Amino acid sequence: MRVETPVKPGLRMECADGRRLVLLQGTTPVLFARQRATHRGVHYARTGRYASPLAPLRAERARAFAEFAVPGTEEWTERWAAHAEAGLRAAADGPLHTGEWRLGPRPNGWFVDGNWPKLLAHDPDRGHLTWFGYGDPVEDARDLLPLRSLSPVEAPRVRAYRRQYREGVLPPVFAWWISGLDSPVVLDGHDRLTAALAEGGRPRVWSSRGPWTPRGWSSARPGRSGSTWSGSPRWTARMPGSGSRTRAAVSRRRCGRSRTRPI
Numbered sequence: 074m075r076v077e078t079p080v081k082p083g084l085r086m087e088c089a090d091g092r093r094l095v096l097l098q099g100t101t102p103v104l105f106a107r108q109r110a111t112h113r114g115v116h117y118a119r120t121g122r123y124a125s126p127l128a129p130l131r132a133e134r135a136r137a138f139a140e141f142a143v144p145g146t147e148e149w150t151e152r153w154a155a156h157a158e159a160g161l162r163a164a165a166d167g168p169l170h171t172g173e174w175r176l177g178p179r180p181n182g183w184f185v186d187g188n189w190p191k192l193l194a195h196d197p198d199r200g201h202l203t204w205f206g207y208g209d210p211v212e213d214a215r216d217l218l219p220l221r222s223l224s225p226v227e228a229p230r231v232r233a234y235r236r237q238y239r240e241g242v243l244p245p246v247f248a249w250w251i252s253g254l255d256s257p258v259v260l261d262g263h264d265r266l267t268a269a270l271a272e273g274g275r276p277r278v279w280s281s282r283g284p285w286t287p288r289g290w291s292s293a294r295p296g297r298s299g300s301t302w303s304g305s306p307r308w309t310a311r312m313p314g315s316g317s318r319t320r321a322a323v324s325r326r327r328c329g330r331s332r333t334r335p336i
Contacts, residue, residue, distance in 0.1 A: 074158055074173070074174050074175075074176065075172075075173055075174075076162070076169045076170060076171055076172060076173075076174055077171060078170075078171060079170055079171070080170060080171050081170065082167065082168050082169055082170040083098060083099050083126070083164070083165050083166035083167060083168075084096070084097070084098045084126065084166055084167050084168045084249075085097055085168065085170075086251055086253055088253060091107070092107055092108035092109075092110070093105075093106070093107050094106040094107065094108070094115075094253050094254070096220075096251075096258075098122070098123060098124065098166050099166055101120075101122050102120055102122070103119065103120050103122050103123040103220060104117060104118070104119055104120065104123070104220060104258075105117065105118045105120070106118075106253070106254060108253070112204070113203060113204055113205055113209070114201055114202050114203040114204050114205075114209065114213065115201070115202050115204075115253075115254050115255070115256075116200070116201050117199070117200060117201070117202065117218065117254070118198065118199045119198045119199070119219075119220065119221065119222070121198065121221065121222070123220040123221045124166065125260065125261040125263075126160070126161065126164035126165075126166050126167035126168075126260065126261070127157070127160040127161070127164065127167075127247065127260070127261040128160060130244055132233065132237060134156075134244075135237055135242045135243065135244050136240075136242050138152050138153065138156075138242075138244070139240075139241070139242035144241055144242060144243075145277075150177070150178070153244060153245055153279070154176055154177060154279070157176060157247050157261075157279065157281075158176060160261075161176075161281065167260070168249050168260070168281065168283070169281075170283070170284075171284070172283065172284025173284050174281055174282065174283060174284065175281070175282045176279060176280075176281045176282075177279055177280070178245075178277065178278070178279050178280075179248075179257070179278050179279070179280050183216060183257075184216045184217070184275075184278070185214075185216060186275075188214055188215055188216050189216075189270060189275055190270065191211075191212050191214070191215050192215060192217065192219070192223065192266070192270060193223065193226070193267065193270050193271065194212065195212035195213075195215070196219060196222065196223050198222060200213070201213045202215060202218060202254065202255075202256055204255050215256075216256070216257075217248065217256065217257055217258070217259060217266075217278065218254065218256050218257070218258045218259070219258070219259045219263050219266065220258050220259055220260075220263075221263055223263055223264075223266065223267045224263065224264050224267055226267060226268075226271040228264070228267075230264045231264050231267050231268050231271065232268075234264055234265050234267075234268030234269075235268040235271055235272055237268070238268050238269050238272045238274060239272065243265055243268065243269060243276070243277075244262070244265060245262065245265075245276065245277040245278065245279045246259060246261070246262035246263075246265050246266045246269075246276045246277065246278045246279070247259075247260045247261040247262055247279055247280075247281070248260055248278050248279065248280040248281070249280065249281050249282075250280050250281070250282045250283070257278070257280045260281070262276070
């Protein structure tokens with residue numbers, strides 16, 4: 074989808090010297106992070122001040138969409154994509170900014186089945202995400218970073234979503250790929266994520282991915298002062314073409330899972 078404005082979004086990642094990152098929503102910091110010097114992962118700290126840019130979903134809408142088309146089909150996917158696009162375009166505190174964006178299901182190969190249960194058992198506000206598992210605690214190998222603490226599995230809203238999951242009508246979780254974290258973060262659907270995992274299942278995750286730079290590199294890189302709005306710094310070239318950056322990330326992850334040391 075093509076986005077014309079704004080140039081500077083309400084939800085944006087900014088970076089500084091020392092591999093330091095901060096995710097701002099307006100003027101409010103919602104996440105601090107620092108890449109490891111070895112480029113094996115990232116340390117982060119959530120502030121507890123994040124708010125979803127999308128309006129809360131009512132059960133009536135989830136069931137109406139399921140009646141319109143069977144969940145998981147192309148028609149159902151297009152209906153939820155249109156819903157998310159409209160909400161993100163209207164949000165003043167979302168990540169969209171000028172450029173071409175992609176919104177849709179994550180490609181196969183990013184999420185590792187064995188990593189899903191770790192989210193419920195290990196989701197600290199101050200923690201670490203490992204990129205390749207080089208001697209890190211196994212619980213740090215997670216594929217999705219919530220921007221707020223996950224609710225208890227018996228919380229009223231989570232219980233309602235758990236019922237939707239059992240009925241097969243649970244809406245997708247909407248995420249945003251941030252290359253500086255080498256991970257998608259949850260934009261909307263923290264309780265839907267909890268509900269699916271609490272039922273022993275897997276949520277449908279749709280990720281928004283920001284504009285690529287025609288030159289292949291952004292102006293801000295680790296070790297330099299500056300800022301960039303699409304969730305960087307980026308330390309790998311991004312070539313034009315659908316999903317090229319994601320395919321590179323998946324290849325690195327697969328390589329990392331087969332090794333115990335850096336190459």
